Amino acid sequence: MPTIAVLTSGGDAPGMNAAVRAVAKLGAGRGVQVFGVEGGYDGLINGSFRPLTKAASGGWLPEREVDRMLGRGGTILGSSRSARFREPEGRAAAAKNLSGMDGLIAIGGNGTLRGAHALAVETGVRVIGIPASIDNDIGCTSLSIGVDTALNTIVEACDKISDTARAHKRAFVVEVMGRESGYLAMASAVAAGADAVLFREQGRTEDEVVSAVEKVVRESFERDRGKRRTLVIKAEGVPVPCTRLVREVDERLVDLEGVECRAIVLGHLVRGGSPSYLDRMIAGRLGLMAVEAILHGAGDEMVAWRPVFPDAIETSDANVGRFPLERVIEESQALLEGTSPVTRRRMALIEAVEGVLAL
Ligand code: F6P
Numbered sequence: 496m497p498t499i500a501v502l503t504s505g506g507d508a509p510g511m512n513a514a515v516r517a518v519a520k521l522g523a524g525r526g527v528q529v530f531g532v533e534g535g536y537d538g539l540i541n542g543s544f545r546p547l548t549k550a551a552s553g554g555w556l557p558e559r560e561v562d563r564m565l566g567r568g569g570t571i572l573g574s575s576r577s578a579r580f581r582e583p584e585g586r587a588a589a590a591k592n593l594s595g596m597d598g599l600i601a602i603g604g605n606g607t608l609r610g611a612h613a614l615a616v617e618t619g620v621r622v623i624g625i626p627a628s629i630d631n632d633i634g635c636t637s638l639s640i641g642v643d644t645a646l647n648t649i650v651e652a653c654d655k656i657s658d659t660a661r662a663h664k665r666a667f668v669v670e671v672m673g674r675e676s677g678y679l680a681m682a683s684a685v686a687a688g689a690d691a692v693l694f695r696e697q698g699r700t701e702d703e704v705v706s707a708v709e710k711v712v713r714e715s716f717e718r719d720r721g722k723r724r725t726l727v728i729k730a731e732g733v734p735v736p737c738t739r740l741v742r743e744v745d746e747r748l749v750d751l752e753g754v755e756c757r758a759i760v761l762g763h764l765v766r767g768g769s770p771s772y773l774d775r776m777i778a779g780r781l782g783l784m785a786v787e788a789i790l791h792g793a794g795d796e797m798v799a800w801r802p803v804f805p806d807a808i809e810t811s812d813a814n815v816g817r818f819p820l821e822r823v824i825e826e827s828q829a830l831l832e833g834t835s836p837v838t839r840r841r842m843a844l845i846e847a848v849e850g851v852l853a854l
Contacts, residue, residue, distance in 0.1 A: 497597045498528045499789055500544065503570040504535035504577070504603035504610070507766060508627045508641025510774035512564035512571050514602050516557075517782025519547035523555040525790060530596075534573045535603075536580035536610055539589040545572075565775065568644075568767045574603070580610050583617060590618035597621065598789035600782075604628030604639070605827050608797060612820035621794030623785045624820060625778075629766055632676035634826020634835070635807070635818040636799035640781070643773040645672070645765040646683050649728075652761055653687035657724050664753060666712045666725035666744075670737040670760040673730045675831050679765070680730035681845050690715055690725050690853035695732030696833050696842055704735050705743045708756075711853050712744065716754050725853075731760075784815045797823045803837050 501518045503511045515531060522529040533543040548555040564571050579585035593599055598621035601611040611622040626639035633639045649671050660667050673679040677694025684692035691711040693704055708727055715725040729737060741758040748754060770778070777800050784798045787810065796817045799807060804826075807816025818826075829835035833842075 496526060496528060497790060498530070498595070499598050499600060499786065500530045500532055500539075500593060500596055501547070501572075501600040502532035502535055502539060502602065503572050503574045503627070504601060504607040505574060506604060506628060507570045507574050508604075508629050508639070509568045509644035509766070509768055510640040510770040510778040511602055511627050512567050512569070513770055513775045513778035514625050514627065514640060514782045515547070515570070515572060516561050516564045517779045518600055518786055519557045519561045521783050521786045523548045523557045525786060526554050527786065527790070528555060531572045535575035536577035536585070536589065536607075537575040538573065539592060540577070540579055540585050542592040544592075566769045568769055576606065577610075586610070586614045586617055589614060590620050593620050598623065598794065600625060600785045600789065602627045602640070604630065605633060605824070608633070608820055608827075609824055612795060612824060615795035615820065621789060621792075622820075623788045623793065624797035624823070625781045625785050626797060626799065629679065630673045630676045631678040632674065632827060632830055634823045634828075634830055635797065635803060637801040637803050638777060639800075640774055640778050641766075641770075642678070644768055644771045645679060646686065647771055648765045648768055649679065649683040649761065650686045652764065653683070653689070653726060653728070656759060657688075657726055660724035660726065663755070664716070664723045666715070666727070666754065666756040668708065668727045668729050668737055668741050668756065668758050670729045670731055670758070672762065672765055673732060675732045677730040677732060678841065680728045681841055684728045684845075684852065685848065687726065687728065689728045691727045691849075692729075692845060692852070693727065693733045694730040695734070696838060699733075701735045704733060705740060705747070708740065708744045709747045712748060712754065712756065713751065714853055716751060780812055780815055784810045784812055784817070787811065788817060793817065795820050
């Protein structure tokens with residue numbers, strides 16, 4: 496009887512629970528005993544397992560808590576950014592706790608996937624990664640779990656901010672998460688109807704960032720278009736703190752009477768919340784293909800949603816492919832360095848609309 500362990504690691508993302516649930520339910524359905532690891536890689540080193548399936552006549556059933564997981568944000572198993580797991584000793588201890596099991600499914604972002612690859616290479620543990628991060632900075636997959644819900648949260652927040660902005664004829668700079676990746680800012684700017692978007696990949700200096708915001712506010716309010724709001728979305732990776740940016744813009748706009756700028760940092764708000772339809776669906780289908788991969792003897796790979804490269808290992812789901820973790824790590828690096836065709840495509844899309852966002 497096969498046995499699989501599943502964990503969530505790194506920054507939590509809406510939909511992680513849906514992925515854990517999929518692994519537990521599909522595992523049980525395939526006669527697999529499934530253990531959840533509490534507290535990410537730290538929990539794996541400590542041997543903190545809890546059963547997610549229970550024996551039943553003729554096979555396995557998911558534990559009751561599994562069903563309650565689907566609509567919950569965060570991760571019920573808990574997570575960690577484990578410094579110990581970055582060390583070979585920590586990984587060796589983790590592998591020891593997995594002995595006798597058929598594989599590990601690791602749900603998380605780039606740090607988690609790098610750790611999974613090192614564990615697989617050093618100890619031979621069969622690991623399958625499931626991409627989960629609101630930053631969408633993971634190579635080979637078009638979306639990671641959590642992005643869609645985070646985008647909906649940002650758009651909803653910007654709609655609320657726009658209401659009060661219009662009431663007072665104000666400009667707002669809204670900062671969103673994403674670490675080094677500008678994906679959340681780029682994608683939400685279009686959906687929230689922003690007048691401008693700022694992200695690290697633009698490679699602007701502080702002065703250029705301030706000038707860009709000054710320009711869009713002036714253009715919005717100077718030329719009497721009857722506009723009562725200017726919305727600028729800023730990725731957290733842009734190296735100017737939101738409050739300082741707004742202060743510097745305000746100083747340059749003293750001649751623009753009656754116009755005020757405000758800064759808002761959405762922060763961890765975009766990491767919480769009940770997962771959207773799309774995140775639940777992606778989590779379910781990646782969970783299924785991860786279980787299948789382990790049962791087919793695969794390891795040191797990641798399941799990708801709508802693979803961005805044509806050479807993915809095929810699965811029985813036309814929307815899911817697999818890539819070696821080593822490849823994923825390389826492509827994630829290229830995404831952030833801007834050498835990836837994916838980053839170039841994303842930036843070209845924004846450049847195509849940049850001139851009209853504020854119209
Ligand atoms: O990687 C996800 C993320 O939310 C990033 O967008 C953000 O920069 C970081 O994690 C915040 O980390 P923490 O929750 O440890 O402050």
